[in-house]
Amino acid sequence: MNPFGTFIQLLVDGLAQGSIYGALALAIVLVNQATGLVNFAQGGMAVLGSYIGLTIGNLLIPGVGSTLGVVLGIVAAVIASLALGGVVERFVMRRFERAEEDTKVVATIGLLTLITGLVGLIWGFNPTPYPFFFGGSESLRIGDVSISVWSIVTFTTIVALMVVLQILFRGTKFGLGMRAVADNAPSAALAGIRVGGLRMAGWGLAAALGTVAAILLASKSQLTPNNFDGILVYALAAVVIGGLDSPIGAVVAALGITILESLAAAYIPWIGHDLKVVVPFVLVFVVLIIRPQGLFGRRAVVRV
Amino acid sequence: MKTTLSGRRAIAVAASVGAIALVLAGCARGGGDVAPTGEDTSAAVEPSPGITDTTLTFGISTPLTGATAGPGNCTVDGALAYFGTKNAEGGITFGDGKTRKIEIKSYDDEYNPEKSAANFNQMVADGVFAAGLGLGTPTNRAWREAAIEADVPQVLVMTGDPIFSDRTESPVQLGLVPIYQQEGAAFGEALVANGQPHKVAALYQNDDYGKGYLQGFKDAVAGNPNIEIVKELSYEPGPASSTPNYLEPQVTELAGTGADVFFQAVSVTPRVVENLAKAAAIGWTPIWFLPSNTASPGGVLTPAGVTETTYPGIYAVGFSEAAAAPPFAESEAGKAYFAAIAEYAQGPEQDGKAFPHCVWSWIGAQILEQAFEKMTEPTRDSFLDALYSIKGFDAQFAFGSIDTTVDGLPAIQTVSLQKFNGKGYTNVDVVG
Known part of the structure; x- marks a missing residue:
C-alpha cells in the first residue's frame, strides 16, 4: 500500500468507526432533547438491546433461516428497546423529575451499572459472536483502498438515521413538541403538549437508535456487556463538540474526532497511537472555551 | 509544654491497648504450649493458618464476572474439578503423614486490581493457607507485596509477568504459565x-x-x-x-x-x-x-x-494440550478431566474446553498436589520449600515436565x- 493509500484508508476507517460513536452521540442528543439531561446509561441500554436481538435471532434462525432470523432479531431488538427506553423514563427517571441535575446524572450512572450487571448475569461476560449477514473481513476494493462491507453499511445506516432524526426534530409537530418540552416543560404542558408521553418517546427512540449501533458494532467485534463503555466517552466528547441540541452536529463531530485522532496518531510523531486518546478531549476544551454551545449548537438566550 | 486533656486521654488509650495486646499475645503463646495437641505429642511446629489435620484451605482471587469471566471461572473450575475428585477419593496424603481434603475458596476480583487487593485481605481474614491460580497481571500484582509482608504463599498464578517467578523480588510467589x-x-x-x-x-x-x-x-x-x-x-x-x-x-x-x-x-x-x-x-x-x-x-x-x-x-x-482437540477427549486422562469438570465445576455453562485456563488450572492443581505430598510440616514455609523443589514431574496435559527449581522461570517451562x-x-x- 502506498502512503496515499494508507491516508485514504485511515479516512475510510475513521468514517465507519466514527459513525458508531456518532450513533451513540445521536442517542444522547435525543434524550437531552426530550428530558434535558445526559444519559450515561445510553451505551448500556444499547448493549442490552443488542443482546435481545442476539437471543431472538438465535432462537429464530433454525426455524426461518439465517437471513430472516437476523432481520427479525433486529426488528425485535428495536421494538424491545423502544419499549425499554420508554419504561425506564416512565418508571425510573420520572421519579427524579424534580431532583437536582446532579442527582439525575448519578441516577443514569446507576442505571449503567445495573444494566451492565444484569446483561452479564443473563448472558455472561464472554465475548459472544453476533449472527449477522457479514463480518468485518468482506470488502470492496477501489484502487489501493479497501472499503469493508461493514464500513459501508454502518456509515450509511447511521447517516440515514441522522437525517431522519433531523427531519423529525425540525420538520414535524412531534419534533416541535419535543423541543418545547426540553426548553420549558411547564409552559409546554400548559400549551396542551403531553409532556410525559413525549419524554417517553424520546427515551424510547434513543434506546432503539443505540441498539442499531450496538448490533452493527457487534457484527464486527462480538458482543460483550461493556462494549460501549469506551465508546460512550467518545460519544460524550462528540456531543459536547457538536452541540447538545444538534443531531447533525453530534454525528459530524463524532466522525471528525475519530478521523482527526487516527491522522494525528499516524502523522504527528510525538502524539502517536499512545497519546491519540487526548486529541478529542483537547478539542472539547477548545470548543468549550471558544463556543460553549458546541459547533452546531444554538446559543441559549436568556431574556433579562 | 502542657499536655491537653484529649492528648493525655489518647496516650492512656494507646497504653492500655498496648498492654492488652501484650497480655493477649502472651496468652496465645502460652495457650499454644499447654493446649493438648491430641495423640501427636512430638508436634513442635505451630501449624500455619488454613490447615488442620483434615483440611487445607486454598484461596483463588480471579475474575468471575466482567469481560474476563470466562477464563477466570476456568481458573477456579480446573482446581475444583481436580481436588473435587481427589477429595471424593478420600483426600491427599501430605508429607507429614496426614490425609487432608482441599477446600477451594474463590473470590471475584472482576479483573480489577483494587478488588483483588481487597480479596487478599478477605482471604487472610478467612484464614486461607495459601492462594493463587488466579489469572491477571495487574490483579495479581496488586497483592504481591501484601502477600510477601503477610507471608502468605501466592503461587502458580496465571500471568506471564516474570516478576512472580523472580525469587528475590517475589519470595513467596511462583508463576504457573510461561512468561x-x-x-x-x-x-x-x-x-x-x-x-x-x-x-x-x-x-x-x-x-x-x-x-x-x-x-x-x-x-x-x-x-x-x-x-x-x-x-x-x-x-x-x-x-x-x-x-x-x-x-x-x-x-x-x-x-x-x-x-x-x-x-x-x-x-x-x-x-x-x-x-x-x-x-x-x-x-x-x-x-x-x-x-x-x-x-x-x-x-x-x-x-x-x-x-x-x-x-x-x-x-x-x-504449553498444554487443547481440551477442544479430539485426541484429548478420547484419552483416558481427558475423559476423567471432562467427567470431573461436569461434576465439580461451578462456573456458568462450563464445558472445560472453551478456554484453556481450565486445563491450566488442572495442571496447577497437580503441581499443588506434588507440593502437598512433599511438605513435611503443616506450615507455609514447608509448603513453599516443597513447591520450589519439584523437578521432572510429568503433569497431565502439560507439554514438558514441570520444573520449579529454576529462579526466574515459572513452573511450566516447556513451550511449543x-x-x-x-x-x-x-x-x-x-x-x-
Whole structure:
C-alpha cells in the first residue's frame, strides 16, 4: 500500500468507526432533547438491546433461516428497546423529575451499572459472536483502498438515521413538541403538549437508535456487556463538540474526532497511537472555551 | 509544654491497648504450649493458618464476572474439578503423614486490581493457607507485596509477568504459565530457523505484557540479518475491557509497510478479532504471531472469519494440550478431566474446553498436589520449600515436565510453537 493509500484508508476507517460513536452521540442528543439531561446509561441500554436481538435471532434462525432470523432479531431488538427506553423514563427517571441535575446524572450512572450487571448475569461476560449477514473481513476494493462491507453499511445506516432524526426534530409537530418540552416543560404542558408521553418517546427512540449501533458494532467485534463503555466517552466528547441540541452536529463531530485522532496518531510523531486518546478531549476544551454551545449548537438566550 | 486533656486521654488509650495486646499475645503463646495437641505429642511446629489435620484451605482471587469471566471461572473450575475428585477419593496424603481434603475458596476480583487487593485481605481474614491460580497481571500484582509482608504463599498464578517467578523480588510467589518473553522468543527462534528474509511489523500493548512479548522476540532474532523489524506501533491499555475502542488504524498503518510478518501482542479479545478481519479486508496477508491468551480458535479466529488459508500462517505458543482437540477427549486422562469438570465445576455453562485456563488450572492443581505430598510440616514455609523443589514431574496435559527449581522461570517451562490448522493448532518447529 502506498502512503496515499494508507491516508485514504485511515479516512475510510475513521468514517465507519466514527459513525458508531456518532450513533451513540445521536442517542444522547435525543434524550437531552426530550428530558434535558445526559444519559450515561445510553451505551448500556444499547448493549442490552443488542443482546435481545442476539437471543431472538438465535432462537429464530433454525426455524426461518439465517437471513430472516437476523432481520427479525433486529426488528425485535428495536421494538424491545423502544419499549425499554420508554419504561425506564416512565418508571425510573420520572421519579427524579424534580431532583437536582446532579442527582439525575448519578441516577443514569446507576442505571449503567445495573444494566451492565444484569446483561452479564443473563448472558455472561464472554465475548459472544453476533449472527449477522457479514463480518468485518468482506470488502470492496477501489484502487489501493479497501472499503469493508461493514464500513459501508454502518456509515450509511447511521447517516440515514441522522437525517431522519433531523427531519423529525425540525420538520414535524412531534419534533416541535419535543423541543418545547426540553426548553420549558411547564409552559409546554400548559400549551396542551403531553409532556410525559413525549419524554417517553424520546427515551424510547434513543434506546432503539443505540441498539442499531450496538448490533452493527457487534457484527464486527462480538458482543460483550461493556462494549460501549469506551465508546460512550467518545460519544460524550462528540456531543459536547457538536452541540447538545444538534443531531447533525453530534454525528459530524463524532466522525471528525475519530478521523482527526487516527491522522494525528499516524502523522504527528510525538502524539502517536499512545497519546491519540487526548486529541478529542483537547478539542472539547477548545470548543468549550471558544463556543460553549458546541459547533452546531444554538446559543441559549436568556431574556433579562 | 502542657499536655491537653484529649492528648493525655489518647496516650492512656494507646497504653492500655498496648498492654492488652501484650497480655493477649502472651496468652496465645502460652495457650499454644499447654493446649493438648491430641495423640501427636512430638508436634513442635505451630501449624500455619488454613490447615488442620483434615483440611487445607486454598484461596483463588480471579475474575468471575466482567469481560474476563470466562477464563477466570476456568481458573477456579480446573482446581475444583481436580481436588473435587481427589477429595471424593478420600483426600491427599501430605508429607507429614496426614490425609487432608482441599477446600477451594474463590473470590471475584472482576479483573480489577483494587478488588483483588481487597480479596487478599478477605482471604487472610478467612484464614486461607495459601492462594493463587488466579489469572491477571495487574490483579495479581496488586497483592504481591501484601502477600510477601503477610507471608502468605501466592503461587502458580496465571500471568506471564516474570516478576512472580523472580525469587528475590517475589519470595513467596511462583508463576504457573510461561512468561511473555518465552512465548515471544519461541516465535522468534522458529522464524530465524526458516532461513528466509522477513520484514516484521509489530503491534504491542504498551505495558509489561506487550513489551515482554516484543522483547522476547527481539532477543531471539537479534543479530540475524534476515529479520528486519520495519515498524513498531503500540496502544495504551485502558481500564475497561473494551478500551481501546479499535486498533484498526494501527493495522492499516502497519499494512503500509508491506511487512510479511505481523507480531501482534494484543490482549483484548474483541480487538484481536477485529484486527484479524481487518488485515484480510485491506488485502494484507502476513504471517501472524498471537499471544497464547488471544489465540483461541473458537473464541478469536473463527469469529474473525479466519480459515486456514486466510493467512500464510497464524502462530501461537502452546504449553498444554487443547481440551477442544479430539485426541484429548478420547484419552483416558481427558475423559476423567471432562467427567470431573461436569461434576465439580461451578462456573456458568462450563464445558472445560472453551478456554484453556481450565486445563491450566488442572495442571496447577497437580503441581499443588506434588507440593502437598512433599511438605513435611503443616506450615507455609514447608509448603513453599516443597513447591520450589519439584523437578521432572510429568503433569497431565502439560507439554514438558514441570520444573520449579529454576529462579526466574515459572513452573511450566516447556513451550511449543503451534500453527493454526483451520480447527486447532499443530505443533511446529519452524515458521513457514
